[in-house]
Amino acid sequence: MADPYDVDILVEGVLAGRRLQLARAITLVESSRPDHRQRARLLLQRLLPAAGQAVRVGISGVPGAGKSTFIDALGSRLVRAGHKVAVLAVDPSSSRTGGSILGDRTRMAELAASDNAFVRPSPSGGQLGGVARATRESMTVLEAAGFDVVIVETVGVGQSEVAVGDMVDTFLMLALARAGDQLQGIKRGILERVDVIAVNKADGDQAGEARVCARELRGAMRLMTGDSAKAPEVLTCSALTGDGLDEVWEKVTAHRAALVEAGSLAQRRADQQRSWLHTLTESELLDALRSSPQVRAARAEVEAGMTDGTVSAPEGSQRLIETFYA
């Protein structure tokens, strides 16, 4: 049997937009096996010149805000308008099985059935760092395959949003009209990174409530940013009826166009790349520290000594570093 991860074949297949090689290339960059990492680096190195052209959008939202339905509806519209749309996810809590891939296809049924869309569930892997790395590298693969809209979905638990904010051009948050707890449902660290807010499910009986919620959020955003020019746009929409989806997409592209006009998109992406280089380098070194069996054994001893009160933290850390270098 041919090697499924032959880098030459993968590069050629991805650049030609063939789904089999595309899926395999993403599986390769998701892997943390050292030999796979080695090949993934070669692959990404060769795909890089063809990547970087997509509109990169992060989408977050409180549980129940209807992210899947929204992405399905928005993505399908974009496909009909001639775009190639990829959907990735960052969800460190997911543990992928065959079943949940199917689940992911089911929950974005229309989009997943399209030849011009590619829906990929979050890589599993437990730690946010690993999941974010895989998603970021998958983005490069998908851009090289000609996807011009990349949507990165996140689970809405705080740190994931920060990671996604570091890889997209524009961050869209879905909110839900539920009187009284608009602020409570939104993790505070996220608010500072949001560019557009859409109050979803603005349909039927809930349309009025959604408008009230949007008005309240608009006020809260102005208060919190302390500068209404910098406050994110707040809209209402309904993924169910499609109302407002075009307007939301307009705000997303307008935000990005403003970045381009100000010359700050290139700068933002260069900054993201540099920060990404540092994150990767440091996380690889710390992985080596954490996975060293010698360090792990020494750590158990040091922690026992700290519990006894016989070892101080500075002394203990010195021992661990010496063990690592040895």
Place this chain on the structure above:
Amino acid sequence: MADPYDVDILVEGVLAGRRLQLARAITLVESSRPDHRQRARLLLQRLLPAAGQAVRVGISGVPGAGKSTFIDALGSRLVRAGHKVAVLAVDPSSSRTGGSILGDRTRMAELAASDNAFVRPSPSGGQLGGVARATRESMTVLEAAGFDVVIVETVGVGQSEVAVGDMVDTFLMLALARAGDQLQGIKRGILERVDVIAVNKADGDQAGEARVCARELRGAMRLMTGDSAKAPEVLTCSALTGDGLDEVWEKVTAHRAALVEAGSLAQRRADQQRSWLHTLTESELLDALRSSPQVRAARAEVEAGMTDGTVSAPEGSQRLIETFYA
């Protein structure tokens, strides 16, 4: 001339509560010189059995909230009640000079003049990690010298509070009555770590406004924690007149007593120690990475390649890691 950093002399002097050796010991743990670090580790290792008994309180607040006056007034009361009170600070923005040490003594004039108090300005050093390390280690020195109340002041810019929250038992925030921007002035990441809030300057014409502010903050805290039992206590006080200071201290000690009663103080401190061990170990390794001249030279090349689009971040990070190990 005798070696001012002789570890035997420092240990003996600190345990006897002598101020000269105390000050020198703190200067030693604040230093980042490798030979000083080596001695500091020995020193801390020997002082550790005598440390750990103090009430550790973090104090933060918006600029203008009157932190210095508050700490001066509260600390002086505690000294009069028989306590030995140490005041440390975490302020990565400070660049200490002879002048600002004097400044620090001036701004806490009463406390600084007391034999049973020790006021130390923030170590300078630029990076939060280094400043937090020095403060944490100074805390051990001061506890070994018999200080039973250690107050750690922080500047109110976000990350410093998180670092201080990881080294104290109870976190007190000073707020200021200024209608309308209570939420804006408080960094959002801090709210989750605050145990007690005191609205200061509740005196003269401002007393009523302070009470209104306290009521608003109480409501906001309940909304944000989503659980009124977990919401921090909110009080008013005046560092100027002394009104309410005893009540604030009661809430601080009551919070700590509840931790002790629930058996969670020992657990919290053990967790802090373990997390501190990991932080120290990882930061020392990353320091070595960042300060390597070979890695720095390679990074400049890699970043140039990334700007050209000829080097991917995964490839670049691999090169940097190989350079570091070489």
